[in-house]
Amino acid sequence: MKIEGVILPTRGHNASWNLEVSDGIIRTMEPVTHQHADAAATPSLLLPALCHPHIHLDKPYILTCNHGTSPDHPDYSDLAPRTGSFGEALSNTSKAKERYTAEDLYLRGSQLLATGHRQGVTSLRAFVELDHVTGIQPLTTAIKLKDDFSHLVEIQICAFAQDPIFSTQHGEENRAMISAALADYSAHISALGTTPYVEDSVDASLRNIEWAVATAIHHDLHLDFHLDYNLTAPDTTKPQTYSVIDALERQEWADKANRSNTIVIGHCTQLSNLAAADLANLADRIKSSKLPVFFVGLPTSDLFMMGRPDPSSPQHRPHHRPRGTLHVPSLIKDYSMSACLGVNNVGNAFTPYGTGDPLQLASWGVGIYQAGTVEDAQLLFSCVSWGARRAIGLEVTSDNGDIKVGDRWQAMLRVENEQCWSLEGRSGRAMDVPARQRMSFRDVVWDPPDVHLRSIIR
Ligand SMILES: [Zn+2]
Structure with missing residues (x-):
């Protein structure tokens, strides 16, 4: 394969590169100095491809699928948020789950995967729920989707307990369901995920964590928690992130688990309330554990769910809405922790909006995290690309998005530059407006390109 005349953002925009790839290895890379004046448009950019480290494959587009009423494709239109509260989202999603059919799960899942492919996603961790309501249908559908899309996107299936497994009347049944699936479909499952905060007591949450750690080690799986999804002051309720690290150490994850398996902890909005010293201690704790x-x-x-004002509070300030989300760039830059960014949900009660575009997510990160430097832009890109891949235990080519001769070729994202936008002029003749050119990570994060300018080179 020959790739000609592309900008590699890690190597500046004054040269374009010709690459040759054979037998899956980059054989040659030659710079070609280009003159902007000669070129109709700047060469296209060649970027590391995008990755969803955390996306729910069974519940996208519940609110936006606009299915009619048919036995195969249920109507969910009565489940749109009214208050937007967390309780309502959990309850409406439970109602939606009762209506799932194999056809509906496949259609919405394939729409999510096709959208990701158009956006430049080549790998993802897909969460599928297993409980007494869904049965194994989301899992068997995910296995079919993984197979049907295997030439386009690398899919890790995460068997996920969204519901309680150690409390409530269905806890035991839910745990039995996921345990059976882990045994019966082990060849297709890469990760185990649970949600300790949905248990009805701290004790049950801790049992959930201990069980998840033991079960992931036993089945040789990556581990993935939805955790600390609140903004409670840490001195009122201790974040359970500490309990996860305790459990991993107690059960000797570092010695017993497969070295390539990782632990991902999602949401953790409560950690945004930690004082600087506590953040530093947490970072030290994780570092010294070697986990x-x-x-x-x-x-x-998080922005949709967290930080809502409380009208019953004497200090009620209706417009005071803290961001209430983990400050990912600061965790990486200031505390040397490992972190990345995920879309989580699209078009459902937990996140009714968005396109699921990782580049759009990185772009929103500029405002959400007040991360506006050129270095921040590259960091935000890494969080939806190689940083996300590393988090879910996939191979990465380099630490900074660079490629070099001898590297194993990994599918990459090409972003084209347009020469101009042709509009209708006042005189009726065409009026050409030169298009702004994208030449760096900064340019695609600050101003994400339309999907029609993106393509995957395999
Ligand atoms: Zn999630």
Whole structure:
């Protein structure tokens, strides 16, 4: 394969590169100095491809699918948010789950994967729920989707307990369901995920964590928690992130688990309330444990769910809405923790909006995190690309998005530059407006290109 005349953002925009790839290895890379004046448009950019480290494959587009009423494709239109509260989202999603059909799960899942492919996603961790309501249908559908899309996107299936597994009347049944699935479909499952905060007591949450750690080690799986999804002051309720690290150490994850398996902790909005010293202590604790712990910030969901004003409070300030999301760039830059960014949900009660575009997510990160430097832009890009891949235990080519001769070729994202936009002029003749050119990570994060300018080179 020959790739000609592309800008590699890690190597500046004054040269374009010709690459040759054979047998899956980059054989040659030659710079070609180009003159902007000669070129109709700047060469296209060649970027590391995008990755969803955390996305729910069974519940996208519940609110936006606009299905009619048919036995195969249920109507969900009565489940749109009214208050937008967390309780309502959980309850409406439970109602939606009762209506799932194999056809509906496949259609919405394939729409999510096709959208990701158009946006430049080549790998993802897909969460599928297993409980007494869904049964194994989301899992068997995910296995079919993984197979049908295997030439386009690398899919890690995460068997996920969204519901309680150690409390409530269905806890035991839910746990039995996921345990059976882990045994019966082990060849297809890469990760185990649970949600300790949905248990009805602290004790049950801790049992959930202990069980998840033991079960992931037993089945040789990556581990993934939805955790600390609140903004409670840490001195009122201790974040359970500490309990996860305790459990991993107690059960000797570092010695017993497969070295390539990672632990990802998602949401963790409560950690945004930690004082500087506590953040530093947490970072030290993780570092000294030598555990492969990664945080994934899910800001589009967190911003919708967290930080809502409380009208019953005497200090009620209706317009005071803290961001209430993990500060991913600072965790990486200031505390040397490992973290990345995920979309989580699209078009459902937890996150009714968005396109699921990782580049759009990185772009929103500029405002959400007040991260506006050129270096921040590259960091935000890494969080939806190679940083996300590393978090879910996938191979990465380099630490900074660079490629070099001898590297194994990994599918990459090409972003084209347009020469101009042709509009209708006042005189009726065409009026050409030169298009702004994208030449760096900064240019695609600050101003994400339309999907029609993006393509994957395999
Ligand atoms: Zn999630």
